[in-house]
Amino acid sequence: MDVIIVGAGIGGLTLGLALYRAGIPCRIYEAASAIEPIAVGINVLPHATRELAELGLEPALARVGVTTAEACFFNRFGQLIYREPLGREAGYAWPQFSLHRGDLQQVLADAFVRRAGADHLITGRRCVAFEQTADRVTVHFESAATGARLPPQHGAIAIASDGIHSTIRKQLYPDEGEPIYSGYNMWRGVTRWPRFLSGASMVRAGWLATGKMVIYPIRNDIDYQGSQLVNWVAEIETPRHEMRDWNRPGALADFVGAFKDWRFDWLDVPAMIGAAEVILEFPMVDQDPLPRWSFGRVSLLGDAAHPMVPRGSNGAGQAIVDARALADCLYATENRVAALRAYEDMRREATANVVRTNRTNPPDAILREVYLRTGDRPFDDIDAVISRDELVAISESYKRVAGYDHDTLAARK
Numbered sequence: 001m002d003v004i005i006v007g008a009g010i011g012g013l014t015l016g017l018a019l020y021r022a023g024i025p026c027r028i029y030e031a032a033s034a035i036e037p038i039a040v041g042i043n044v045l046p047h048a049t050r051e052l053a054e055l056g057l058e059p060a061l062a063r064v065g066v067t068t069a070e071a072c073f074f075n076r077f078g079q080l081i082y083r084e085p086l087g088r089e090a091g092y093a094w095p096q097f098s099l100h101r102g103d104l105q106q107v108l109a110d111a112f113v114r115r116a117g118a119d120h121l122i123t124g125r126r127c128v129a130f131e132q133t134a135d136r137v138t139v140h141f142e143s144a145a146t147g148a149r150l151p152p153q154h155g156a157i158a159i160a161s162d163g164i165h166s167t168i169r170k171q172l173y174p175d176e177g178e179p180i181y182s183g184y185n186m187w188r189g190v191t192r193w194p195r196f197l198s199g200a201s202m203v204r205a206g207w208l209a210t211g212k213m214v215i216y217p218i219r220n221d222i223d224y225q226g227s228q229l230v231n232w233v234a235e236i237e238t239p240r241h242e243m244r245d246w247n248r249p250g251a252l253a254d255f256v257g258a259f260k261d262w263r264f265d266w267l268d269v270p271a272m273i274g275a276a277e278v279i280l281e282f283p284m285v286d287q288d289p290l291p292r293w294s295f296g297r298v299s300l301l302g303d304a305a306h307p308m309v310p311r312g313s314n315g316a317g318q319a320i321v322d323a324r325a326l327a328d329c330l331y332a333t334e335n336r337v338a339a340l341r342a343y344e345d346m347r348r349e350a351t352a353n354v355v356r357t358n359r360t361n362p363p364d365a366i367l368r369e370v371y372l373r374t375g376d377r378p379f380d381d382i383d384a385v386i387s388r389d390e391l392v393a394i395s396e397s398y399k400r401v402a403g404y405d406h407d408t409l410a411a412r413k
């Protein structure tokens with residue numbers, strides 16, 4: 001019997017590809033009627049690009065995205081705090097990619113359909129519930145278009161990769177409640193813009209109390225002038241937030257004031273965000289780590305298992321690493337229930353650490369330290385504010401937690 005995968009997002013599709021490679025049959029059921037390039041940017045770091053490269057996807061990703069070269073941290077006055085190389089530039093055997101989420105999803109979906117067959121990716125089916133016996137699981141679906149009940153599907157196991165609002169997680173934890181608001185609201189968008197800095201720089205600037213921005217290009221050469229599609233996220237501390245879907249439109253007037261003076265020699269931020277093609281608003285949310293993921297023949301993966309605030313570029317990456325771990329566990333034993341327990345042992349505490357660290361000390365802790373030590377004023381000499389060793393220590397410590405420091409990657413077989 002097949003593995004039933006619920007949700008064809010980044011995690012579900014990667015799992016489908018990893019299972020296909022391991023010779024384990026699966027079917028993916030997706031609520032959306034088609035895989036469409038909605039939403040905005042996403043970063044995939046070397047621990048995750050390694051898994052995608054092993055699935056043969058590196059050339060396709062390099063074609064659609066930007067191979068990220070460096071991270072730059074600035075204060076809100078545009079002064080450089082810290083710069084470090086990323087991906088291959090940092091000596092990894094795998095690149096870091098900055099991508100449109102839709103492009104990443106499309107690369108995965110195309111590869112899955114080409115390899116496994118179009119009949120293994122079934123769209124327009126919304127999972128509404130599951131039940132299980134000792135030897136099989138049954139997943140119930142309705143038509144996403146009409147709400148009509150559809151025939152239930154039977155499988156050996158079911159994996160919930162249905163994202164932050166996972167139906168299966170809700171069935172397992174009915175009293176958990178809605179995702180937890182971090183106190184920071186996000187406005188996200190994409191703008192067609194000339195190359196800035198290296199043309200492959202990931203910028204974090206400012207601080208959450210007064211307004212922070214994350215800015216990076218996600219598509220190269222989108223016109224004949226060499227412009228890029230630039231992804232940006234404005235993050236501001238505010239009690240105001242509304243939990244809706246990933247594609248809720250946002251209004252420029254609600255946040256542009258925080259960035260009105262951000263006209264730097266390396267980028268005119270208000271002009272760039274003012275020229276946005278699309279603006280979306282989304283609260284920064286997560287959930288507390290769960291005590292258990294695997295229940296008999298059902299388990300959780302990706303955001304369904306460990307939704308995290310997006311302050312470490314790791315939501316998609318951890319989902320991709322989950323997929324690899326789960327495929328390895330299923331390959332290692334015919335006992336599906338034992339495999340799901342082994343997968344949980346490998347990944348639950350590891351990802352809980354990322355969830356907790358994203359709340360407290362993600363890479364942008366660099367910005368917080370400088371904000372606090374300078375009293376939010378320009379500095380004359382960054383070395384007098386914070387030493388290079390301290391900056392490196394903050395950055396390296398997050399890499400260890402998220403599993404993309406050089407030692408962890410070298411140790412993984």
Ligand SMILES: Cc1cc2nc3c(=O)[nH]c(=O)nc-3n(C[C@H](O)[C@H](O)[C@H](O)COP(=O)(O)OP(=O)(O)OC[C@H]3O[C@@H](n4cnc5c(N)ncnc54)[C@H](O)[C@@H]3O)c2cc1C
Nearest residue numbers: 007009010011031039040126127162163246302303315316
């Ligand atoms: C539309 C969308 C836009 C996003 N935009 C961004 C972004 O711009 N930047 C960013 O950093 N992260 C974004 N994310 C989140 C990011 O993709 C995830 O954090 C990360 O990739 C983890 O992947 P996942 O596969 O666990 O979950 P997701 O990528 O969220 O995928 C979940 C999938 O399950 C499907 N699904 C949900 N409920 C059901 C159901 N009941 N039955 C069947 N299928 C279901 C969804 O349609 C989706 O395709 C977005 C997610 C989605 C769904």
